[in-house]
Amino acid sequence: MKIEAQSKKLIKPSTPTLSHHRKLNLSCIDELQHPGYAGFLFYYQADGENHEDDILQRLRLLEESLSETLVIFYPLAGRYVEEGLFIDCNDQGVEFVHARVNGQLDDLLRGDVDADLLGRLSEFPLGLAGNPLVVIQVNVFECGGLVISLRSCHKLGDMSTMATFINSWATVCRTGTNELTSPYFELSSLFPVKGSEVTRWPPLRGGVKFAMNRFVFSSMALSRLKLAAAKHAQVSRVEVVCALLCKVFVAMDRAKHGRLRPLVVCQSMNLRGKVNLPIPTNAFGNFYTMVVGRHTMDQDDLSLEAFVKAIHDTLAITKARYAAVADGKSCMNMVRDSTRESKEWAQSEEENVVTFSSWCGFPFYDIDFGWGKPDLVSNTCMPVRMVFLIDSKSEGGIDAWINLSQEEKPLFEQDLDIVTLTNLHGSYVCRSKH
Incomplete structure (x- = not known):
């Protein structure tokens, strides 16, 4: 076209x-x-x-x-x-x-x-x-x-x-x-600017072609995943999807390197409504944090349940920490520390780093300009390895838009869990200009 x-x-x-x-x-x-x-x-x-x-x-x-x-x-x-x-x-x-x-x-x-x-x-x-x-x-x-x-x-x-x-x-x-x-x-x-913060972001991987793939988890598939993590009754749809995808990324990384490397999971978390500060839900600007967890997985237990526990516990601890924050300075320092930590891990060559951004809960499928609601919502292409989660149009489902290198793409698509639990809808190239 x-x-x-x-x-x-x-x-x-x-x-x-x-x-x-x-x-x-x-x-x-x-x-x-x-x-x-x-x-x-x-x-x-x-x-x-x-x-x-x-x-x-x-x-x-x-x-x-x-x-x-x-x-x-x-x-x-x-x-x-x-x-x-x-x-x-x-x-x-x-x-x-x-x-x-x-x-x-x-x-x-x-x-x-x-x-x-x-x-x-x-x-x-x-x-x-x-x-x-x-x-x-x-x-x-x-x-x-x-x-x-x-x-x-x-x-x-x-x-x-x-x-x-x-x-x-x-x-x-x-x-x-x-x-x-x-x-x-x-x-x-x-959260006033101090002026002393020097923000240096790691460069994009020049010359690497990333394919953005859409994997659809139906509500039925998510119910099956939740049953597999039965010991964690309060686990969310987003947590089980993140856990399953981490399980796949770990299997791919282990096959590539011949050993089980530590898993680092970086997840964005909207802070509106999660801190004890007078901040309304319609606050304009950036008010989120990166939740960073480093997990040394047990090679004898790489079950979905083990990954669910790792993801769920890290998020629960982080939510509790922010819920206890009652002043802007403490909140600001926590966000700054987590951002710095996520940037440092992004440059690591020794860990298996997976980054998630969840937009679930935002009413994107209600965006009606006068000619009906959208048939599909996606993120824009970005030439980095990343997972974006968006509510599916069908009730209860989740679309996972995953940026993979062309080397990783066929391995990911062939994983048994992915084949069994998702539908693949298209693949699109994200081109780096760096």
Whole structure:
């Protein structure tokens, strides 16, 4: 399939940002983040006849509602000032790209498609003034189906922030601004930047091609997994999926190295609602931590239950620690330490490191711009080894989007647990430009 950009513009707030809102200081947690972009894609099949006029009408509605939404989410239209560690809320705008795809969306949803298409649905370069903090690309297929890609600079906010934004944008597009409430913009007052933190992120593995694969765990498969971990009655769906995938990664690593290496699991955890601090769930910015656990697995017990226990216990201990936090400084120090630890492990050559990011619980399949809910939601391609978990469209299931090197991909797909418990839906190449 061929993708061609039709237009590229900056969408600005429909009314100017007030002067006393022109500067948004970053928090210490924001400053710890990688300066790159991350995001997700929403896939909408055509609903009957879709003529050119209908597509133009939808594009107009998307642009107008985005402009209205940016009045409330005004930092998104600003620019990052690295020297001062703040967002200049100058209304320069969000980049909005309209692209045409000469193909059918059904082919993409079936996975029967050119391998690197998924990456190209969100990869048009930032080509307008001053590096926009948010880039939106609306891909229009010949059938009238749409794929809406949203990427944002991680220093601006985490996935909770962006989920709140896109849900608000869809609401405005569908019903107007009446239902919107302003986000909480005060995280920097609780977690001020000290200015002494030097954040160096490990470089991406240059020249390595990663394939992003979608493995679907049905609700029935998850019930079977929970039964296999019966001693841990309170284990969550996310925990059993993480445990199973770690079991597979350990088997692959053991076959490659001829020995059982320590397993390091890094998992992101949203801190909203998990600390004893006056922080609402709609807090704007980065408010999450990395949960890091190093496990020396017993070579005589590599059962699913053993991995479930390792994952569950680490998360339970971390949740208890954060629940006991009652002041911003302690919370900030804990997040800083965990971020530093996860970065150090990411560079290790002696451990088997697996990184997870779970978006389960975010209402992504409720994102309705006025033409129905999405048929699929995915993350954007990233040229790193990582696992992203998203609720499936079918109730109770989980989609695991896993970035694997081309060397690992066939080994992973052939694992007996993966073959037995999942459905594989497509493979897409994530290309590193480093």
